Amino acid sequence: MAKGALPGFRDFYPQEFAERDYLLKHWRDVARRFAFVEYDGPPLEPLDLYTKKSGDEIVGQLYNFTDKGGREISLRPEMTPTFARMVAARANALRKPVRWFSVPQLFRYERQQKGRLREHFQLNVDIVGEVDVAADAELLSVAIEIVRVLGLTQNDVRARISDRRLLRALLATLGVSEEQSGGVFAVIDKIERQPLDISREKLSALGLADGVVERIIGLTGRVSLDGLRAEYGADAAVNECLGELGRYFDCLDALGVGAWAELDLKIVRGLAYYTGIVFELFDAHGEFRAICGGGRYDTLLKSLGGVDLPALGFGMGDVVLGELLRHRGLMPATLAGPDYWVAYSEPAQRAEAMRVSQALRRAGASVEYALRPQQLGRQLKAASAAGAPEAVILREDGTLILKSLASGEERTVRLSEGRLV
RNA sequence: GUGACUGUAGCUCAAUUGGUUAGAGCACCGGACUGUGGCUCCGGGGGUUGCGGGUUCAAUUCCCGUCAGUCACCCCA
Incomplete structure (x- = not known):
């Protein structure tokens, strides 16, 4: 075992911290x-x-x-x-x-x-x-x-x-x-x-x-x-x-x-x-x-x-x-993920993804996006793994798609005062 | 402070009676599926077998010590 906390003391990794x-x-x-x-x-x-x-x-x-x-x-x-x-x-x-x-x-x-x-x-x-x-x-x-x-x-x-x-x-x-x-x-x-x-x-x-x-x-x-x-x-x-x-x-x-x-x-x-x-x-x-x-x-x-x-x-x-x-199975098992994951199709769209993310964040949402340009498929994979319920996809033509990661449903939206409508 | 049991990747576990370079699944990272996720396939990183000593040609395996964990005692403000 690697050196851990002192005897009787606990490290609170994110899961344990969430429980606490x-x-x-x-x-x-x-x-x-x-x-x-x-x-x-x-x-x-x-x-x-x-x-x-x-x-x-x-x-x-x-x-x-x-x-x-x-x-x-x-x-x-x-x-x-x-x-x-x-x-x-x-x-x-x-x-x-x-x-x-x-x-x-x-x-x-x-x-x-x-x-x-x-x-x-x-x-x-x-x-x-x-x-x-x-x-x-x-x-x-x-x-x-x-x-x-x-x-x-x-x-x-x-x-x-x-x-x-x-x-x-x-x-x-x-x-x-x-x-x-x-x-x-x-x-x-x-x-x-x-x-x-x-x-x-x-x-x-x-x-x-x-x-x-x-x-x-x-x-x-x-x-x-x-x-x-x-x-x-x-x-x-x-x-x-x-x-x-x-x-x-x-x-x-x-x-x-x-x-x-x-x-x-x-x-x-x-x-x-x-x-x-x-x-x-x-x-x-x-x-x-x-x-x-x-x-x-x-x-x-x-x-x-x-x-x-x-x-x-x-x-x-x-x-x-x-x-x-x-x-008794009464402790919430899953760590809360971000509200949205902003994905983009082309590397050049990263700046736009940042603008969209920041607008959503300032309106109170928790938002993550790929810091390093990645294939769209990989970004959605990361979005699911992070536990985001919805992904916002920036298409090459500039339109925004809101995609439910549970059902796969998609609809076209636009950003209005930090909200997706 | 006392006693019993247990220590092998981040997690769960393997490793003939002591025998080559300690393996697998999950997780993680990367790649393929030619660019809308979950599946599948391929690859990779990650271990001083808790640590130290002893026995032996050879120790994850046996012995001792130590540290840590679990449980009980003590105590529980």
């Missing part, structure tokens, strides 16, 4: 239709922007280095700290709720594997300044709308929803202490990825009785709001959380995306900063990693920027989504 552009265009289009506005920040940030939130062990997964001024800096591994800083800096001046989105290229120093590279593009959509669960529902509906416009259905993609406060309240009723709950969250987070007996052992190791362990396992199975209410509703905290979730699902129904969503307490979202409703989008067959994930992080802005504002957001990467769309 296809995804990013839909991201931006949907975000704007939901009245989010785009922002961006620096691709390089001070290292401590990330270590403050996640501790020093995160440095092993960052592209960090010391710059020529002696500053410890890092390529951004995620957008949320930058977002939080920017919002916090102007918190008082921003109209609430803040509805912003961004499409940063993010970097992490990790061994690459399926669905994970060292670089990717990620749509970030965030709302700041709204505590109502309608905001949570609005956010999820953006994510669902994106996969919908890309051709996926509720049979292809499922939104799995949980609520960290609910889970904590449920664990509290089972007698799980605050100190134990962190470990329990960790076990629940990976309960799908390891044998059930291992999960049981780990829960027991946290000092939980066998009966409690089994009830926790039960919570990670199929659950419903009604079922939880019947079993745990006597607890006031649980009941309040269930009420909130009920209103949340009502909002999803009103937004027309309720059928995509299901309650699933296995969704924990790492051990990060989430405080309330969290969600992930998965392909329904479970062949791929999560397409997208997010949730409410009401305390993060205070801890990072000193501004006490509720917030929520999600991130959606281009790698897994692209893999899924290609797998």
Whole structure:
């Protein structure tokens, strides 16, 4: 193999670039239709922007280095700290709720594997300044709308929803202490990825009785709001959380995306900063990693920027989504060609071909012609290969022929203000 | 960082048990069809067999190392 890109980095040849552009265009289009506005920040940030939130062990997964001024800096591994800083800096001046989105290229120093590279593009959509669960529902509906416009259905993609406060309240009723709950969250987070007996052992190791362990396992199975209410509703905290979730699902129904969503307490979202409703989008067959994930992080802005504002957001990467769309045959396979190919019969007509091409171009069309005089047949061959739907042929007598390269139909046209009529 | 598997043209793959100058299809470039494309035919460019070392008369083939890829673990902000 010739020397290629660095491990985990991608060369975007025109075909790959077209696919990336296809995804990013839909991201931006949907975000704007939901009245989010785009922002961006620096691709390089001070290292401590990330270590403050996640501790020093995160440095092993960052592209960090010391710059020529002696500053410890890092390529951004995620957008949320930058977002939080920017919002916090102007918190008082921003109209609430803040509805912003961004499409940063993010970097992490990790061994690459399926669905994970060292670089990717990620749509970030965030709302700041709204505590109502309608905001949570609005956010999820953006994510669902994106996969919908890309051709996926509720049979292809499922939104799995949980609520960290609910889970904590449920664990509290089972007698799980605050100190134990962190470990329990960790076990629940990976309960799908390891044998059930291992999960049981780990829960027991946290000092939980066998009966409690089994009830926790039960919570990670199929659950419903009604079922939880019947079993745990006597607890006031649980009941309040269930009420909130009920209103949340009502909002999803009103937004027309309720059928995509299901309650699933296995969704924990790492051990990060989430405080309330969290969600992930998965392909329904479970062949791929999560397409997208997010949730409410009401305390993060205070801890990072000193501004006490509720917030929520999600991130959606281009790698897994692209893999899924290609797998389902939903990624446009052909590169867009020029609108017209201007062909000429005699070498001396090249200048005329240039004039015609330029007139069409100035009117907005994409136009190519043979830079080197070639036989007419070869030019038409090139026109087909380039993917042009139509060829404009300059005949020796000066007339223009517009030829469809699909059907072969021809008609005589003339150029009028950059248009062929 | 750990482990398993895999590395031959741009892509998909060949190459008797280790044996001459590593082949084919697709793609690309050129030519023929005498100048309106898609088909067909002919020709051409393109490989230090990932890289380095070892064994051997001889290595794409066997061994070691290294790099890269794939998958899993770790981690997933």
